[in-house]
Amino acid sequence: MRALITNDDGIDSPGLVALAAAAVDCGLDVVVAAPASQASGTSASVAAISDTGRVASSRHTIPGLDVEAHAVAAHPGLISLIACRGGFGGKPDVLLSGVNLGANVGRAILHSGTVGAALTAHLNDVTSMAVSLDVGLDGPEPLWDKAGEVVRAVLPVLLEMPAASVVSLNVPNIVDVQGLRWAELARFGTVQSRVDELDDGEVELVHVYSEESLVPGTDAALLADGYATLTALRSVDRDVSSERALPAWPA
Template sequence: MRVLVTNDDGIDSPGLYALARAASSLGWEVLVAAPSTEASGTGTSLASASGRSRIPLERRQVDGFEAFAVPGHPALISFIACQGGFGERPDLVLSGVNLGANTSTGILHSGTVGAALAASARGVSALAVSLDVEWDGSAPLWDTATDVARAVLPMLAEMPAATVLNLNVPNAATVRGIEWADIAPSSPYQVHFESNGDELKLRAVKTDLEPVPGTEIAFLADGYAALTPLRSVAAASTSGLPSPAWPA
């Protein structure tokens, strides 16, 4: 089993190599390729800092892993790997471990999830892994996230090609279990904008909304890891929609 491990926190993130070690411990062949710098919030962007024609690769050896620092977004790295750009096409793409949960509407913007969705669009199954670290300076427990991921990976390997799973793990020494979870209808964080006319300042504020039962946010609050299957690209139903008029 050959796997690509990538992320959106950048090539120097400890979570990246924690996930690589978890995959390696299963006896799988691991290639690490991640953004040269942080690329959080880039979703499924295929942008590169160096343009489209030439993308320089910085080769590294970290913790015994062959690694590439790429001046591009995680979905682009996933796309390149699934096209054979780093050698043999991977059987799986693993993205993370992200510093912070990827839940609710935040999934749409997540570079961590974006890399997994980009793999799925090219027929490769993928797992996005995120650790629910609060913005209060709490130390990330990477081993907790990778212990849970290691339990999920053999199942993912047996699932149909192009499967995408989004795994969120509580930042706790003990996890009560792993539960299939729905996507929460609203994020526990709301972004506020402040402007002085010349610049905008963004500030995330945690709300006091009660988590909806059965969602990733509710399971995380109760100490469970939340596992959510995602679709890469799917059309909504056209049933009941009016017929477009043409010519107008």
């Protein structure tokens, strides 16, 4: 099977190397296509960085791995779309995004470029997984090898799921991970944005830890308890529960 590896931390991220290595170890035919520079918080943006709409890419070398790799001047959502439409050598069987520096938990995953790439693949009928390592704002050294270890355990499960499934995997940044658990999305992520008003009509976004208590069974709570969490996601879909009778218009 062919795997496209991308991320939002950029082509030189060690998390990308860890994810690509795990995919190779699982027997997948790996191609890497990742942003040439940092693209965090871009969600599923498919806007080309170039004003012309063209997307530039260059060949790249991934340390320690003999795989085809591309540094792309685009956000991960666009890279995912290009791959699913046959770019970078053909449509992949699976798209893996990460390993992200920092957890992606709660409904705040909407803003994540890591998750956005996976959801874009899902919308284009490609099975996908976003992988994140729970390294805090002032956390210790990232345990990339531990994230890769968990990915190796989860990949066979992902590949047996129905076609075009999409999951988000979060790994605690500890040596002794307690195990794997399916998890609900928390209402918010563990890190939230606070808006501070400045002079001259400007505002500043400041990232702070959430002060809300963790709800048992959610990804944020299980991750804090030392478990790696998996959440199966559902992308854009119709919600009939909100529909009401409509007026006769035009009369």
